[in-house]
Amino acid sequence: MLSLKEIKEKLAYANGTESWLKELEEDSRVGANKLFTSWKKKQHLKMLEKQAHEEKIMFDQSFCTSEHDLVAGVDEAGRGPLAGPVVTAAVILKSNAEELVGLNDSKQLSKAKRNELAVRIKNNAISYFIHFQSVEKIDELNIYEATKQSMTEAVLSLTEQPSVxxxxxxxxxxxxxxxxxxxxxxxxLAIAAASILAKTARDHYMDQLHEEFPAYLFNNHAGYGTKQHVEMILKHGPTEHHRKTFEPIKSMISLSRGSNLN
Known part of the structure; x- marks a missing residue:
């Protein structure tokens, strides 16, 4: 009979086809039971992830008229924050993208997982492009138009032009x-990949911005209008990286101009 330590080690590499799993299923030891139950749960989650992955690929392929068509996914990060650019990404994935099983909406993943997936996405991309739309452009155009322009630039900058x-x-x-x-x-899958690339690129940018403006704690809130961030703006005033057409910054600037005139 295998020891619990041996069972744990073997389960780490088991794929479900091993003959000894039948013996483990019938093992009466509480510890063995727990290990087997935990392994089965993980296997079930893996199966669901693979199923979701295949469904996303089929979804993308449903827009193609030929097996040679290239599909680009496009998404953004940072439409809502009070500071920093809006970042968009366009990506065309290789058809064989098994490394991307588990790829999901960037907001549902941890920062570490997003960073790991971003590397895998780049390795599994036929082409990708990440575009940074400046705060100045956001204030000039409005956030919707600035995002649309940025997405367009990202698509047109791909080295391989997509069919869809x-x-x-x-x-x-x-x-x-x-x-x-x-x-x-x-x-x-293509849009989810673009979402990860946009989000990780923007987070990296905001972490760098934190080094330049540590008082605003951009590495904590990435420029979003959290209570902490608003308090920092009220205390220190807006920086050149804050969106002047977004509230409460717009009203703060208006009040400041009014008091200067008086």
Whole structure:
């Protein structure tokens, strides 16, 4: 009979086809039972992840008219924050993307997992491009138009031009077959990949911004309007990286100008 330590070691590499698993299933020891139950749960989660992965690939392929069509996924990060750029990404994945099993909406993953997946995505991409839309452009155009322009730039900057473009809830003014997908990062593998690239690139940018402006703690909130961030703006005033057309910054600037005139 295998010891509990031996069982744990063997289960770490088991794929479900091993003959000794039948013996383990019938093992009456409480410890062996717990190990087997835990392994079965993990196997079930892996199966669900693989199933979801295949469904996302099928979703992307459903927009193709030929097996040679290239599908680009497009998404953004940072439309809502009070500071920092909006970052968009476009990515065309290789058809064999088994390394990306478990890829999901970036908001549902930890920062460490997103960073790990970003490396895998780049390794499994035929082409990708990440575009940073400046705060100045956001204030000039408005966030919706600035995001749309950034997404368009990301698509047109791909080294391989796609046959189909799938965008997370946005219509783009490009001469390519384009589809706006509501909650696309949960349905499309290509959009989910773009979501990860945009999010990790923006987080890295905001971490660097924290080094330049440590008082604002950009590494904690990534520029979003948290209570902590608003307090820092009220205390220190907005920086050049804050969006002047976003509240409460817009009102603060207006009040400051009014008091200067008086």
């Amino acid at each position: 473009v799938l965008v997370d809830a946005m219509a783009l003014p490009i001469d390519i077959d384009t589809h706006s997908i509501i909650k696309g990062d949960a349905k499309s």
